[in-house]
Amino acid sequence: MQVEDFHGRRLLSREVDGNEHYFTESKYKVVDAVTLKRKQVYCNRCSQRTPLQEAKINESCYYCPHCLLLGRCDNLQQLYLFEQPKGQERRVKYCWEGQLTVLQQRISSELSEQSGQHLVWAVTGSGKTEMLYESIRKTLEKGNRVAIASPRIDVCQELYLRLVNVFPEETIGLLHGKAKEPYRYSSVVICTTHQLYRFYQAFALLVVDEVDAFPFVGDLGLNYAVRTALQPSGKLIYLSATPDDRLLKKSRTTMAIHQLALRFHQRLLPEPSLLFWNKWASRCLHPRKNRPLRRLIHELIKENHVLLFCPSIQLMEQLENQLKNQLSCRIVSASSKDERRSQKVQSMREQQYDLFLTTMILERGVTFERISVIVLGADHPVFSKSSLVQIAGRADRKGGFTNSQVYFLYEEKTLAIAKACKEIKQMNRKGKAQRDEMRLL
Ligand SMILES: [Zn+2]
Incomplete structure (x- = not known):
């Protein structure tokens, strides 16, 4: 110590x-x-x-x-x-050789040049992290500290691995409830949101990822932790792909909003196809009545691997057993209770499965190539508008065009389904406009 x-x-x-x-x-x-x-x-x-x-x-x-x-x-x-002592200007080794798109570059410059509070509203798969590098570098060069807080440990770990490569000479701390190492001072802190309670006016730059997600949303204590972990004149950047109306309303008066509606690879978001399926919860487990689902999976795996989201762990497990008896493809499942989850996700990245059954646990933060998505029971109350937009956003994130599809299976068209489809369409209209604007530049 x-x-x-x-x-x-x-x-x-x-x-x-x-x-x-x-x-x-x-x-x-x-x-x-x-x-x-x-x-x-x-x-x-x-x-x-x-x-x-x-x-x-x-x-x-x-x-x-x-x-x-x-x-x-x-x-x-x-x-x-x-107290956090005042920093001294210093040199920072920066090793990123990627290239930002024109739109990303514009937001990156605005973030690094302007002080105050910002909301980056960027569609899933648009490359949010890369737009932060410039701000992080400038903050470190002034001798100040940076923190990035995310609600998910999986996301923190992924961010950590990226930043270690981009800033190889910095001390980077990874803090979360399951961390075994004792705390040590670091110029960059990557942590789960709750860890911010242990910091006081420490950071000149604080980034809060997935500000629309549990546990951050609506938690006044965590909001206070964010405000007070930041230095009084520090810069606060919120990131979200799916900000809710309340956040947007608040943002309009208190912070600069930077919208990025186009994905990194310049393609638009796949728009969900709605498929009415009466009594989906019982029919999906019935060997004959589940034919529509089997047929859909069969069609989709001709071109891509399939992520199948289920509303509960119990249903997911029953369906996995059922489909393993009926389909000849490579099937696996993972939920929050699964200790081998990270390994299975890694195997899925390596394209070792055709069909991956899961729950909300994989709605955010994971990227696979060649993916189509099915949401079984999209009308179930566990699927909010934000989670449906995030889940649909798992498709076509990376690699070349593979005709990724998104299907919502439902028996009742809920407000969440309607709003999610509307928001994706709106973002695509804006994305088209941004793409045209880029072509003119
Ligand atoms: Zn308390």
Whole structure:
């Protein structure tokens, strides 16, 4: 451990006990972890209030339930807020040899030149990460720190591998609940959103990926964590492929919106075909009545591999068994409960399966080549507008044109289905316009 490990951190007394000699020279503030105001417990780590009755452990002890995931914040603890010292200008080794499209370049320059808050609204598969490199480089050159927060560990790991290659001489920390290594100071931090509770005014550039997704959306505590992990004059960039109306409304007054409607390979998004299938939930498991599904899979795997999204793990498992008896192609499944998920996803990347059954767990953050998509039961309540847009966005992300298709199977046309189709069409209209504009440049 060293003195830098405390810079820009927000830690409980329990987390610093025994290490005081490292930070005697550092500047820091100490505040109560929670305070009691009018029978409400106010948490100084996540800014949330809880009625005393719900926060009480015993007569003399109470805690904050909102941020419990990060270790109990209670009235026996204090919070140490460590200052992040001002950075020194320095040289940064930058090894990216890719090329941005004209539209990506425009957004990349705007992000790196303008301060304040930004929303990058870019379609799935448009290459969002590459547009951040310039901003990251400039921030590091000023001697400042950068953080990228994403709700998913899988996405954090993928980002980590990319940034290690682009900035080979930087210290890059990968922080999430399952990390085994102890925390060490790093100029770049890649973390799950909750980890931001442990930082205080640390970052001159903070990027929040998938700002429309759980757990970030609607969580006031996490919003507070983001605002306070950022330096007061720092730059905040939100990324989303599917911002909801509330975020867009808020963004219009408080931040610059950068829209990218065209994918990196310049093709438009595949628009979903709607396929009415009455009683899909029981028929899909019936050896004769599931013929429409088998026929569809059979057609699609002539040209591409198929991702089949199911609304529940139970249905996915039953359907996998059923289809394995009936189809002669290579079939596999993976859900959130599957410990071999990463290996299976990797094998799918290597094109070792024809049909991959899955749940919402793969709706975001994964890229396979040669993919068509089927959503079984797109009218099921687990599929929101955003998740349907994200799932449809798994098709045709990478490689040459392979006629990727997207099918939504449903028995009732829900608002989520209608809105998802409308949004994809709108983005494609905008994408066409952006493509024409690029041709003129
Ligand atoms: Zn709290």
